[in-house]
Amino acid sequence: MNLVVVGAQWGDEGKGKLIDILSEGVDITVRYQGGNNAGHTVIVGNKEYIFHLIPSAILRPQKTCVIANGVVIDPMALLEEIDGLKKRGLPITGKRLKISTNAHVVMPYHRVMDQLRESKRSHKIGTTGRGIGPCYSDKVGRMGIRVIDLLNPAVLKAKLADNLNEKNDIFVKVYGFKNYDFSEILKEYLKFGERLKPYICDTALFLNEAIKNNKKILFEGAQGTFLDIDFGTYPYVTSSNATTGGVCSGTGVPPTKIGQVVAAFKAYTTRVGEGPFPTEFNKAMNECIRSKGHEFGATTGRPRRCGWFDAVLARYSVIINGATSLAIMKLDVLDELEEIEIATSYKYKGKIYKDYSHDLDLLQHAKPVYEKCAGWKSSTRGVRRYKDLPVKARAYIERLEELLNVPIKYISVGSKRDEIIIR
Numbered sequence: 001m002n003l004v005v006v007g008a009q010w011g012d013e014g015k016g017k018l019i020d021i022l023s024e025g026v027d028i029t030v031r032y033q034g035g036n037n038a039g040h041t042v043i044v045g046n047k048e049y050i051f052h053l054i055p056s057a058i059l060r061p062q063k064t065c066v067i068a069n070g071v072v073i074d075p076m077a078l079l080e081e082i083d084g085l086k087k088r089g090l091p092i093t094g095k096r097l098k099i100s101t102n103a104h105v106v107m108p109y110h111r112v113m114d115q116l117r118e119s120k121r122s123h124k125i126g127t128t129g130r131g132i133g134p135c136y137s138d139k140v141g142r143m144g145i146r147v148i149d150l151l152n153p154a155v156l157k158a159k160l161a162d163n164l165n166e167k168n169d170i171f172v173k174v175y176g177f178k179n180y181d182f183s184e185i186l187k188e189y190l191k192f193g194e195r196l197k198p199y200i201c202d203t204a205l206f207l208n209e210a211i212k213n214n215k216k217i218l219f220e221g222a223q224g225t226f227l228d229i230d231f232g233t234y235p236y237v238t239s240s241n242a243t244t245g246g247v248c249s250g251t252g253v254p255p256t257k258i259g260q261v262v263a264a265f266k267a268y269t270t271r272v273g274e275g276p277f278p279t280e281f282n283k284a285m286n287e288c289i290r291s292k293g294h295e296f297g298a299t300t301g302r303p304r305r306c307g308w309f310d311a312v313l314a315r316y317s318v319i320i321n322g323a324t325s326l327a328i329m330k331l332d333v334l335d336e337l338e339e340i341e342i343a344t345s346y347k348y349k350g351k352i353y354k355d356y357s358h359d360l361d362l363l364q365h366a367k368p369v370y371e372k373c374a375g376w377k378s379s380t381r382g383v384r385r386y387k388d389l390p391v392k393a394r395a396y397i398e399r400l401e402e403l404l405n406v407p408i409k410y411i412s413v414g415s416k417r418d419e420i421i422i423r
């Protein structure tokens, strides 16, 4: 059955590592949304790889990787990633990497607009500054430039002219920024088109044909459920559907062809950027877990905010993603703690809330109601079988399982490929 790996919190759950492991059992791995705002880390032996646009499965030479139509592609970032992998000895060819004709393209003005918009907001989102929001805005506003347009000078010219006609006014008159030069961008992006040409195809047809031929597909989510444009902590979200709902529209693979959903959680919670975070730690504990878990953004290097596992959010995530199994990542980060807490409900204005709420004020001011679990105070990094985990670590896992009511199939106890327990 085809499967999805979806981030079940605010991103950075360890999807990259999990996908690296699960991609061994599939033929094709597909990114369905987001852009180079993502940073997926895979550690193999003593080599670390951080992927932004290319699915992590590219490390396996026999596998095919697809960047589907739901993704927004910054050609410069993608070419840099391709070149970087080639330099490290990985063969990247049109046979192994396919890019959708109808994915939208991040333009230089998107990156700058992202930063200018942030600078004007009083409530900043803390975006990655990669132009993701403005690119998706243009897509929905029917102003976007797609990958296939880079292959047709006449189309690109017409679209770029329309865009600059409107945007240069906005840049200059609203933001006091510079004019963009038409010919410079045209020349640069036609060149990108030429370089990307070997990889470009109708990936929806490619994937459906592969399914017909019994090939197995893994859909790789970027970001996480609470960064989803519809279900996340809006407006502190990204601009795409990171939840499993994004798979069908983001790839052209129909829902009837998707079987399993693995929802990836950290054993605690992190978030990078601004926005509500009910279970966020105090300063000292934040620093403690950040340093144990190396919680710094894989894309921007910003320190991640850390907090306890939030079962209120997690239950919602399991429901809207249709999780069939769960992965609990980074359990080892909690190894030395005396006591571990889980938020099971929120208290807000004297009332108890058991379910996630879309009320921003509630999310910002709710006090989590915690339940305490005993810490196991020993290293789990060398453990490979569930029964060899300390009793108290198993109790923690089983309590999460009970709260979420979906089997926990994967438990990750370190950043390396083999540091995983499969139940």
Ligand code: GDP
Residues within 6 Å of the ligand: 007, 011, 012, 013, 014, 015, 016, 017, 038, 039, 040, 041, 042, 043, 293, 294, 297, 298, 329, 330, 331, 332, 333, 412, 413, 414, 415, 416
């Ligand atoms: P992604 O965006 O979901 O792919 O996650 P990131 O790669 O941004 O962040 C996860 C970080 O945790 C990376 O540095 C991984 O190498 C690391 N990691 C993944 N799984 C584990 C684990 O089980 N234990 C520890 N200690 N680190 C892990």
Ligand code: IMO
Residues within 6 Å of the ligand: 007, 010, 011, 012, 013, 037, 038, 039, 040, 125, 126, 127, 128, 129, 130, 131, 132, 133, 221, 222, 223, 224, 227, 236, 237, 238, 239, 272, 273, 274, 298
């Ligand atoms: P992966 O795939 C964590 C966050 C940003 C910001 C918000 C909007 O590695 O899990 P954007 O640049 O998308 O407009 O920023 O979303 N964000 C992420 N946080 N992991 C990510 O990706 C993220 N991608 C975006 O920090 O708060």
Ligand code: MG
Residues within 6 Å of the ligand: 011, 012, 013, 038, 039, 040, 041, 298
């Ligand atoms: Mg990440």
